[in-house]
Amino acid sequence: MAQVSMTVNGKAASGEVEGRTLLSSFLRDQLMLTGTHVGCDTSQCGACVVHVDGQAVKSCTMLAVEAEGADVATIEGQANADGSLNVIQQAFQDHHGLQCGFCTPGMVMSAAALLKDNPKPTETEVREYLEGNICRCTGYHNIVKAIMAASGQDVSAIAAE
Amino acid sequence: MPKDGGIGASSKRREDVRFLTGAGNYTDDINIRGQAYVHFLRSDIAHGTIKSIDTAAAARMPGVVRVFTGADFEGVGGMPCGWQVTDRHGQPMQEPAHPILAQGKVRHVGEPVAAVVADTAEQARDAAEAIVLDIDELPAVVDMKAALESGATKVHDDLNDNLCYDWGFVEENKDAVNKAFEDAAHVTSLELVNNRLVANPMEPRVAVGDYAKGTDDSTLYTTSQNPHVIRLLMGAFVLGIPEHKLRVVAPDVGGGFGTKIFHYQEEAFCTFAAKACNRPVKWTSSRTEAFISDAHGRDHVTKIELALDADNNFTAIRTETHANMGAYLSTFAPSIPTWLHGTLMAGNYKTPLIYVNVKAVFTNTVPVDAYRGAGRPEATFQLERVVDKAARELGVDPIALRRQNFITEFPYATPVAVEYDTGDYHGTMDKLEEMGDFAGFAARRSESEKNGKLRGLGVNCYIEACGIAPSNLVGQLGARAGLYESATVRVNATGGLVVMTGSHSHGQGHETSFAQVVAEMIGIDENMVEIVHGDTANTPMGMGTYGSRSIAVGGSAMVRATEKIINKAKKIASHLLEASEADIELKDGAFSVAGTDKSVAWGDVTLAAYVPHNYPLEDIEPGLEETAFYDPANFTYPSGAYACEVEVDPDTGKVTIERFAAADDFGNIINPMIVTGQVHGGIAQGIGQALLENCAYDENGQLLSASYMDYAMPRADDLPMFAVDHSSQTPCTHNPLGVKGCGEAGAIGSPPAVVNAVVDALQSAGTDVTHIDMPLSPDRVWEAMNG
Numbered sequence: 001m002a003q004v005s006m007t008v009n010g011k012a013a014s015g016e017v018e019g020r021t022l023l024s025s026f027l028r029d030q031l032m033l034t035g036t037h038v039g040c041d042t043s044q045c046g047a048c049v050v051h052v053d054g055q056a057v058k059s060c061t062m063l064a065v066e067a068e069g070a071d072v073a074t075i076e077g078q079a080n081a082d083g084s085l086n087v088i089q090q091a092f093q094d095h096h097g098l099q100c101g102f103c104t105p106g107m108v109m110s111a112a113a114l115l116k117d118n119p120k121p122t123e124t125e126v127r128e129y130l131e132g133n134i135c136r137c138t139g140y141h142n143i144v145k146a147i148m149a150a151s152g153q154d155v156s157a158i159a160a161e
Numbered sequence: 162m163p164k165d166g167g168i169g170a171s172s173k174r175r176e177d178v179r180f181l182t183g184a185g186n187y188t189d190d191i192n193i194r195g196q197a198y199v200h201f202l203r204s205d206i207a208h209g210t211i212k213s214i215d216t217a218a219a220a221r222m223p224g225v226v227r228v229f230t231g232a233d234f235e236g237v238g239g240m241p242c243g244w245q246v247t248d249r250h251g252q253p254m255q256e257p258a259h260p261i262l263a264q265g266k267v268r269h270v271g272e273p274v275a276a277v278v279a280d281t282a283e284q285a286r287d288a289a290e291a292i293v294l295d296i297d298e299l300p301a302v303v304d305m306k307a308a309l310e311s312g313a314t315k316v317h318d319d320l321n322d323n324l325c326y327d328w329g330f331v332e333e334n335k336d337a338v339n340k341a342f343e344d345a346a347h348v349t350s351l352e353l354v355n356n357r358l359v360a361n362p363m364e365p366r367v368a369v370g371d372y373a374k375g376t377d378d379s380t381l382y383t384t385s386q387n388p389h390v391i392r393l394l395m396g397a398f399v400l401g402i403p404e405h406k407l408r409v410v411a412p413d414v415g416g417g418f419g420t421k422i423f424h425y426q427e428e429a430f431c432t433f434a435a436k437a438c439n440r441p442v443k444w445t446s447s448r449t450e451a452f453i454s455d456a457h458g459r460d461h462v463t464k465i466e467l468a469l470d471a472d473n474n475f476t477a478i479r480t481e482t483h484a485n486m487g488a489y490l491s492t493f494a495p496s497i498p499t500w501l502h503g504t505l506m507a508g509n510y511k512t513p514l515i516y517v518n519v520k521a522v523f524t525n526t527v528p529v530d531a532y533r534g535a536g537r538p539e540a541t542f543q544l545e546r547v548v549d550k551a552a553r554e555l556g557v558d559p560i561a562l563r564r565q566n567f568i569t570e571f572p573y574a575t576p577v578a579v580e581y582d583t584g585d586y587h588g589t590m591d592k593l594e595e596m597g598d599f600a601g602f603a604a605r606r607s608e609s610e611k612n613g614k615l616r617g618l619g620v621n622c623y624i625e626a627c628g629i630a631p632s633n634l635v636g637q638l639g640a641r642a643g644l645y646e647s648a649t650v651r652v653n654a655t656g657g658l659v660v661m662t663g664s665h666s667h668g669q670g671h672e673t674s675f676a677q678v679v680a681e682m683i684g685i686d687e688n689m690v691e692i693v694h695g696d697t698a699n700t701p702m703g704m705g706t707y708g709s710r711s712i713a714v715g716g717s718a719m720v721r722a723t724e725k726i727i728n729k730a731k732k733i734a735s736h737l738l739e740a741s742e743a744d745i746e747l748k749d750g751a752f753s754v755a756g757t758d759k760s761v762a763w764g765d766v767t768l769a770a771y772v773p774h775n776y777p778l779e780d781i782e783p784g785l786e787e788t789a790f791y792d793p794a795n796f797t798y799p800s801g802a803y804a805c806e807v808e809v810d811p812d813t814g815k816v817t818i819e820r821f822a823a824a825d826d827f828g829n830i831i832n833p834m835i836v837t838g839q840v841h842g843g844i845a846q847g848i849g850q851a852l853l854e855n856c857a858y859d860e861n862g863q864l865l866s867a868s869y870m871d872y873a874m875p876r877a878d879d880l881p882m883f884a885v886d887h888s889s890q891t892p893c894t895h896n897p898l899g900v901k902g903c904g905e906a907g908a909i910g911s912p913p914a915v916v917n918a919v920v921d922a923l924q925s926a927g928t929d930v931t932h933i934d935m936p937l938s939p940d941r942v943w944e945a946m947n948g
Contacts, residue, residue: 018283034190035183037415039363040448044869047363075183089181093173096838100668101180102363102415108181123882130877134869136363136416137668139845139907140877142838158882 006070008033009077017064023057024048026064027074035075035105039134046133049106049113050074056113058132075105078112088112088150095155097146099137106133111147120151167681168898171834174673175688176666185413188367188384189445196369196441197226199434200285201427202275202292203453204267207301207525207862208314211265214275215293222291224284226438229276229430231264237433240426240489241398243390244496245639246521249329254521256325257317259489261399261426261433267296268316268488269525270864271453273426278438282445301525301862305462305483308522316488316523325486325495325521330503334576338516341477345468349551354934355539357460357485357856358849359866360532361874362667364415365446366455370431374439378406381432385411386421386665387705390642392697394424394492400433404697407432411695414667418846419531420455421667422707423492427454452867457856458532460485461498465543467551475566477514478506480543484521487528494530495521500638501536501626501708507575508544509586509622509800510566515576525862531707533846533908537625545621545913550931553924559917560620564590572894579626581798583891585826586622589802592824593620596884597804605806605819606925615809616819617922623803623910626796627902628713628893645792646710647701648719650679650726652785654771656764658683660722661693663703664715669839669904671711674832675719678898682723684749685763701788709902712831713797713893720897721789729785733766736777797893797901801825803844805914809922814943816852816919822884823910828892828901836903840885843907849875850908851915855936873936 005014015030027033039047043061050059051073088111098104114129126144149155164170216228240259263274279285302308308323369382385391388409396402427444434442461482468477484498503517552559567586574580602618609616632643647663676690734752735742744755753760770785806820853873857865866872892899923930933945
């Protein structure tokens with residue numbers, strides 16, 4: 001067993017883990033931050049995306065010990081300081097960018113990473129960036145629309161409600 | 162102007178806030194103090210005899226609580242099947258035993274053979290590797306037609322053969338149908354495969370069993386679309402626990418798409434083991450386990466023939482389908498290729514004679530059951546493909562041929578036992594032609610050709626039967642359940658309401674849309690209405706969510722219960738207003754006396770119900786809580802017309818979806834935003850079936866596509882934006898909201914549109930390709946063009 005310490009959503013967090021413990025397991029099972037979801041075992045689905053030192057990372061593909069000393073951000077830390085939804089979260093609600101909600105934390109975290117690097121992505125750029133995030137409910141239409149809206153672009157021309 | 166609340170408003174979903182902030186409560190988020198973890202040792206052989214299972218070493222591993230094998234379950238029941246189909250000769254289907262852990266033989270890769278319960282999930286997994294399993298491998302039965310040959314290896318030694326049933330529908334029409342084919346001016350026939358799929362909700366299945374020794378109460382937390390059904394099946398048929406000692410909770414569920422309807426072994430195991438070990442027991446499926454243990458969908462091989470007269474009127478349809486059941490009968494498996502498939506073979510057309518034959522076959526593969534659409538996509542695909550092929554053979558416009566044969570008068574009794582109450586098939590086709598800009602297609606095709614691509618346009622219609630179902634009817638058809646729905650409406654003293662529904666939301670947004678209905682009926686703010694679902698301890702017995710039934714059946718129950726509330730509230734109001742009950746009107750959350758300015762607010766009436774100081778106690782009881790059960794009089798029949806435009810790269814065979822339009826008729830709509838989202842998701846799954854997804858077995862029964870590395874899920878860059886419209890509305894005539902249901906339409910309507918479009922593209926290049934089996938992967942398309 002090894003001791004790990006990191007900053008999660010701005011707060012110090014530490015625990016004892018096995019060498020094989022994944023970051024996703026550490027977040028979910030030890031820190032009880034169950035907003036990070038695990039939807040596959042081959043790093044394909046992206047439900048587990050968190051930010052580690054500002055980079056989007058599939059937390060099922062990183063060992064907890066590899067995050068020693070890192071600054072980790074999860075879905076639980078994304079809302080505004082007053083508890084209201086942040087711009088991306090609000091756009092997902094406004095444009096019905098989620099249904100069952102299971103892929104949603106990963107989608108929001110990936111969207112945040114995309115918009116940090118590319119503040120005004122085209123539809124094609126959004127779709128290509130989301131290649132590593134699978135959603136089974138929405139057909140992606142409203143997720144793409146929400147992310148473009150969150151970037152401040154006018155999405156009123158995109159079909160449907 | 163769009164409404165800002167109530168029926169017809171695109172109210173934002175209240176459930177989104179918790180999902181967007183990581184505050185959802187999915188089953189895997191539930192951890193009970195002292196819980197142990199189970200890991201299932203699953204067969205990696207498709208068919209074999211278990212010679213021995215040595216668990217001694219595993220039992221000595223660190224943290225192991227107990228190791229279970231099939232021998233531990235000899236005293237309990239097997240997994241029950243909820244639907245008994247009667248064959249062409251009046252005999253019941255062959256129904257094999259379905260154990261919780263394998264007994265004597267293994268019959269598919271993934272079948273659980275042993276289970277290790279340990280202090281941690283890692284310890285359970287490590288110990289399972291120490292179990293020594295000796296299986297004598299037998300030949301695997303994988304191909305359905307080979308399975309029916311005489312002398313074929315039997316999946317179940319105690320059954321006569323691998324034929325579950327040979328079903329004919331309508332058997333009495335068979336001779337007349339054959340005669341119509343003899344008399345036909347033209348016959349179009351088509352053999353096709355409806356590819357096996359895996360539903361793949363993003364949340365894998367999870368079960369947590371808990372047991373309270375002091376009270377002998379068992380609780381199961383599970384990823385289910387219908388917790389009451391699980392409680393009944395598991396309690397009554399598997400473990401012998403009466404319902405009053407068993408609670409089943411399905412909290413936030415991360416998608417279902419059918420595969421979370423069924424009662425699974427892991428649920429029964431965790432409930433059983435929690436008592437046996439006197440500790441909570443948790444199982445979380447990995448994705449690979451999901452591929453080899455979640456019930457699969459589709460997997461039909463069909464020959465369909467369409468007979469036409471000299472004027473191109475459809476005169477008869479004849480089909481022969483082989484439907485894969487897999488190794489065991491999943492909960493509702495026998496009903497899917499029969500009553501949810503044969504009854505839909507009329508589609509949107511007034512074909513007078515139809516005969517459907519279905520042979521359901523056991524194979525050494527994962528059980529097959531309902532997946533989004535369940536039987537109806539299979540019916541629609543073959544019908545809309547054969548109609549398209551007929552149009553091409555006859556040299557007529559595919560839309561004109563469809564229009565010529567549309568049913569136009571309602572109610573319409575089909576020759577396959579159902580009666581459509583309403584529809585307007587020309588209306589949705591008109592809308593589609595407008596949305597799809599068909600007039601501009603030729604120019605778009607020219608543009609594609611300039612770029613070295615082929616362009617095709619595919620159109621189709623669909624009809625589905627939703628809102629399952631009249632209990633007395635399905636009982637006659639073999640259902641071992643009723644299919645009503647329930648709701649309890651509890652009004653609190655200060656005016657807020659809680660609706661406890663037997664329906665279940667796993668992405669559909671009931672918490673928002675159901676509240677819109679009740680708020681509209683009373684004239685109060687939606688935020689005064691709370692929707693509770695998913696827990697047998699606080700909801701009335703309900704059948705759950707599948708078959709696009711939630712608003713049509715569950716919503717109707719809620720309306721009936723709310724009507725009872727309003728009726729009682731009017732009595733209280735009439736007392737408070739000292740007026741005749743007949744003169745009391747409810748509007749905008751206030752009761753008034755007709756023709757006067759006397760009124761009393763909703764909150765004053767609800768308060769009086771619970772503080773009955775000035776109250777007609779001699780006439781009515783205090784309190785304001787009502788329950789209703791609603792059993793539908795008929796199915797509902799949503800319908801629509803879909804169009805797909807593809808580009809095909811002739812050098813690689815790659816198909817790209819360029820445009821997709823859907824014109825649906827769902828009857829009345831509660832929340833247009835949610836309905837549109839349901840259609841988007843259905844279309845994506847249908848395009849996935851048509852272009853990407855395939856559940857592939859090799860000849861030994863090994864599943865070749867058991868991860869997201871191998872099973873091609875649709876991703877964001879595989880799909881376009883969709884044009885969706887549901888302004889064509891012919892309200893259902895027999896439920897109080899006039900609603901039809903929208904959950905499955907997209908998955909039913911889209912596969913034939915895609916395939917019709919690809920065939921159109923290939924024929925535009927002068928090829929004689931008339932059909933390609935799904936998925937239309939680049940290799941298959943290239944092979945069809947060049948093979």
